[in-house]
Amino acid sequence: MKSRIAVLLAASFAFGMAQAQTKWDMPTPYSDGEFHTRNVVLFAEDVAKRTGGALEIKVHANGSLIKHPDILRAVSTGQVNVAEFLLGQFGNEDPVFAADNVPFVATGYDNAKKFYDAQKPLLARKLADRGMTLLFSVPWPGQGIYTKDPLKSVEDLKGTKFRTYSPLTARLAELLGASPTVIQVPEIPQMFATGAVQAMITSSATGTSTKAWEFVKNYYKTSAFHPKNVVVVNTRALKRLPKAQQDALIGAAQDAEPRGWAMSKQRERDGDETLARNGMTLHEPSAEMKAAFAKVGAQMAKEWEAKAGADGQAILKAYRK
Numbered sequence: 001m002k003s004r005i006a007v008l009l010a011a012s013f014a015f016g017m018a019q020a021q022t023k024w025d026m027p028t029p030y031s032d033g034e035f036h037t038r039n040v041v042l043f044a045e046d047v048a049k050r051t052g053g054a055l056e057i058k059v060h061a062n063g064s065l066i067k068h069p070d071i072l073r074a075v076s077t078g079q080v081n082v083a084e085f086l087l088g089q090f091g092n093e094d095p096v097f098a099a100d101n102v103p104f105v106a107t108g109y110d111n112a113k114k115f116y117d118a119q120k121p122l123l124a125r126k127l128a129d130r131g132m133t134l135l136f137s138v139p140w141p142g143q144g145i146y147t148k149d150p151l152k153s154v155e156d157l158k159g160t161k162f163r164t165y166s167p168l169t170a171r172l173a174e175l176l177g178a179s180p181t182v183i184q185v186p187e188i189p190q191m192f193a194t195g196a197v198q199a200m201i202t203s204s205a206t207g208t209s210t211k212a213w214e215f216v217k218n219y220y221k222t223s224a225f226h227p228k229n230v231v232v233v234n235t236r237a238l239k240r241l242p243k244a245q246q247d248a249l250i251g252a253a254q255d256a257e258p259r260g261w262a263m264s265k266q267r268e269r270d271g272d273e274t275l276a277r278n279g280m281t282l283h284e285p286s287a288e289m290k291a292a293f294a295k296v297g298a299q300m301a302k303e304w305e306a307k308a309g310a311d312g313q314a315i316l317k318a319y320r321k
Contacts, residue, residue, distance in 0.1 A: 022241065023056045028084040029068035032061045035263040036138060036229050040084050043136075043231070043256040050248035055241065057082060076130045081237035087123075087137070088166060088227045095308035096126050099315055101168045102304045103143070103201075103224040104297025106319065109265060112139050112226035118318035122311055123230075132232040135253035138260030141203040141268035142223030146216045148198050150281070154292040163188065163200035168300065172201065172224075175296045189215055204271030213278040220283045221272070222293060226264075231256070 026044065030037045037059070044057035060066075066074050071085040072093075091098025099119050100106070106115035116137060124134045151157065158177030164170040165182065173180035178199065183191050185206060191197050192215035199216075201224060206212075212219070231253065238246060276282055285293065305312035 021054055021056065022245070023058065024081045024237075025065060026057050026059045026082045026084070027063070027065040027071055027074070027080060028059060028061055029063045029071070029086065030061060030084075035267045036084065036140075036260070037061050039138060039256055039260040039263055040231060042259065043252050046252040046255060047249055050252055051245050055245045055249065072130075075132055075232055075234050078131075078234050078236065080234075082135075082231070082233045084229055084231045086227060087230050088168075091166070091168070094126055095304060096122050096311050096315070098166075098168060098304070099123075099308070099312070100139070100228050101166060101225060102297070102300050103168070103172050104222070104293045105301045105316075106225065107223045108142060109139070109223075109226065109261070112142075113261070115315075115319050116228065119315050122315060127230075127232055128235065131235050133235045133238055135231045135233055135250070136257035136260065137228045137230045138257065139226035139228045139264050141205050141226070141264055141271060142221070143201050143203055143225055143227070144207075144222050145220040145224075146200050146202070146207060146212055147218045147220070148192070148216050150218050150283070151220065151289070154289055157199060160198045161196060163191065163197045163202075165202075168304075169201055171300060171303070172296065175299060185210060188212075192216060203268070204275055205267050207280075208271045208274045211278075213275060213280045217279070218281050218283060219275055220285050220289075222285055224293070224297075 026040065028037055028040055041059050044059050047055055047057055066080065066083070068085060068089060071083050072090050074080050075083045088098050088101040091101060096119070100112070100115060106112050116139075120134075127134050147157075149156070154176065160178045161181050162173035162176070162178035163183045164173050164180040165184075170180035170182070181191075181197050183197065188200070188210045204219065207219060233249070238249070241249070272282060301316060305316055308315070
């Protein structure tokens with residue numbers, strides 16, 4: 001009789017443990033090998049460790065669960081509880097989401113971090129208004145300019161067909177006197193080969209993934225801007241967790257952010273080395289080129305600030321302080 005009671009108690013305990021375990025699905029748009037995905041996998045593993053397996057997060061890479069344009073809404077509505085997405089992807093919904101896509105305002109990682117610190121309070125509030133809590137954010141490597149022919153000055157970009165991928169990069173091309181041409185990443189090599197474009201702005205990470213050395217020879221390390229990914233959690237789902245699990249989730253996020261920034265910097269170094277190893281010439285822009293790019297950046301920041309209103313003013317004021 002006692003042994004039967006013991007078995008029933010053990011079964012009841014096991015059932016209770018199973019009931020107590022929470023499982024979340026986490027969509028991300030990027031491949032398993034991309035550093036952002038590797039970082040969120042480490043984040044999920046850290047959450048499981050900190051909660052003793054009580055909170056399990058399964059990462060679904062490469063847009064396999066939810067396509068990139070639908071991820072923000074999916075978290076906001078509670079379709080999924082946690083996710084990662086490129087913030088600027090949703091700049092048309094709120095200018096604050098596109099703040100880090102304004103080129104030549106916060107060049108390089110140090111300035112990108114300072115800009116993020118200025119943007120973060122407003123960003124967190126904007127996400128909260130949509131039912132989401134910001135957990136952490138990690139930048140992509142800096143965006144540089146690829147050209148077939150070396151540039152003597154920024155004037156050489158006038159009249160070129162310039163590959164763009166967002167309204168802000170299209171505006172950049174216009175202000176540089178180039179003709180903006182929207183092209184998705186998989187189409188880049190063919191479009192350069194056929195002469196449909198002669199220049200583009202993107203990171204060394206994208207340059208290596210598209211084997212840029214096969215169609216261009218010059219890369220200008222402008223670090224024009226560092227677009228960021230964010231990892232967010234549905235606020236109601238977060239609050240439903242026991243306090244210890246909430247703390248574990250937030251603690252894992254606090255570790256994931258600096259780790260992700262370090263991984264991004266390493267990805268940039270690796271990308272630069274790969275480009276050079278394959279015969280590309282990496283250029284540091286001259287003082288004259290930097291001044292010309294900064295002038296364009298100032299114009300774009302002014303336009304973005306006008307569109308963003310008081311929010312834009314607050315971010316730029318905090319950044320420039």
